[in-house]
Amino acid sequence: MQTTLSQLSIGQSATIVSHQSNGAVRxxxxxxxxxxxxxxxxxxxxxxxxxxxxxxxxxxVVIRKTEAETVIVQLATLS
Incomplete structure (x- = not known):
């Protein structure tokens, strides 16, 4: 399942898929x-x-919520 970094729960891991930001923020x-x-x-x-x-x-790494909302991640699955 894909979501943004800002939607992760504390302790949750994911893999970065892409960025929706541009320019200096990206x-x-x-x-x-x-x-x-x-x-x-x-x-x-x-x-x-x-x-x-x-x-x-x-x-x-410490980033603001607005920046975290631009990073798409794939949630880690437990196997």
């Missing part, structure tokens, strides 16, 4: 390591639900 997300086919996990949300902290590989 480049910033790619520079932070949010590259298609990368595994990502939601670590925590700030008390007011913005920003979010994600784990990408061995790196922690």
């Amino acid at each position: 480049q910033r997300l790619l520079d932070l390591g949010l590259i298609p086919q990368s595994q990502i996990k939601l670590i925590r949300k700030a008390p007011l639900r913005d920003p979010f902290e994600f784990r990408v590989g061995a790196t922690s």
Whole structure:
């Protein structure tokens, strides 16, 4: 099932599928390591639900909710 990063629950993992952002925002997300086919996990949300902290590989990344809404992910399936 595909969704956006902003819809993940704390502790939930997914694989990045694509970006819907353009320009500087897209480049910033790619520079932070949010590259298609990368595994990502939601670590925590700030008390007011913005920003979010994600784990990408061995790196922690903090992005705003509006940026997280532009990243499409495939939810990890349990086998």
